[in-house]
Amino acid sequence: MTRLVRPDAVLVQAVIAGALSFAHLHDLAEAAGQHGWKAWAYPVSVDLLLVAAWHRLRTLRDAGEPSRSAWAWFAVALVASLGANVATAGLLDLGDVPDWLRILVAGWPALAFLGGTLLAHGPTSPSDPEPAAAPAAVPAPVVEQETEPGVQVVSAPAPVAPGSVPAPAVTAPPALVAHAQKIAADHRARTGSVIDTETLRARLGVPHPLAKAIAAQLA
Template sequence: MGRIRARLLDTGPIVVLAVIAAVGSFTHISNLANRHGQHGWQSWAVAVCIDLMCVMAARELQRDKRTGRRRHGPLSWPALVLTSGIVLTLAANLATAHPSVWGWITAATPAVAFLVAVSMLERRASHRSTSSHAPGPMDDEQPGPAEAVAAVEVPQLDPAPLTAPGPAESAAVESGPSPALLAYARRLADDHHATHQRPITGDLLATRMHVSPDLAADLLTHLRKEPVA
């Protein structure tokens, strides 16, 4: 309840001022439109269009302040729309005022009051945007991207070689390659020679057979010693 009460006390005067200014400008604009041929609901529609245009432009300015949107040029589109709406309101107020200095001053008061209310709301929106982007006391202690990556533990791989000989390869090294391995190596070597028109290398044979380079070299040695059919 305390927060709601503080919010009402904070924004209440500005809202009341904006409503009074809108009602005053609505009366002046509708009277001017009625005087120049826009009768009945048409005069009200002209006044509502101008007032809602100002309100919409003011809200868009506040949204730009909150989101930190950068404008391209000296004046943003919402600011231009708001300025045009206030100029139209001020012109209607002066046109329907009593032709005297005080008549013009009092007639221009609603438009000026609305402009003041909008500037107050825009100032608050700008202050909230600056506060939300202000660095906190703990921002300096947050790790950067490189530190965050360095802090991740990398699992250690097994240092054993990927081409360590298995039981079959160990037996082949001790007693010579088995006939099955020789037949498989011979078929791979023949297929490679038929496809590429050149002998297969030891590294490629080791990769194709998934064996160690030493065993592949031994197999190639036995294949080269075989008599040509």
């Protein structure tokens, strides 16, 4: 199926205007002493600076940054293009171009190079990154430990700070503490010394953290 190509009036108008402006810039550069390929390079340089300034202007505006420098170079390129169009409209004798215009045309490459470099490598402040959310504290698991028949020790959960090792608090039942006091008294009566934590743990049959907590209560 053949597609019908419909010309866009705006696009056609843009092509015509661009061609006329290109020709006016070429004629002015050639009249100012720039012959051959140099006269054709001037219109390309002016149009490229105009496009680069407009692109930089939109980028800065979208980023919320100041765009005065982009506006300045856009105005320079626009004045150069409009000036060539007006100068070739019969207001200027192209056979006898004044010296100041020859100086402007000869100095344009350096000015365009400076503008293009500043537009392409201009600083743009990056957006401030959002601060990362701090990890929430992880609660310590409840640990159940079996000791003597009918006695259950539960370690109370405690919040754990990020990056730290949990240290559960051990609580001994009162009945177990009373039983440990009897064992400690019997040990003192037989040996004449205070029972140590390891011996208390072996007599009670409980884990070391619980035996240490009971020994601290007996001290």
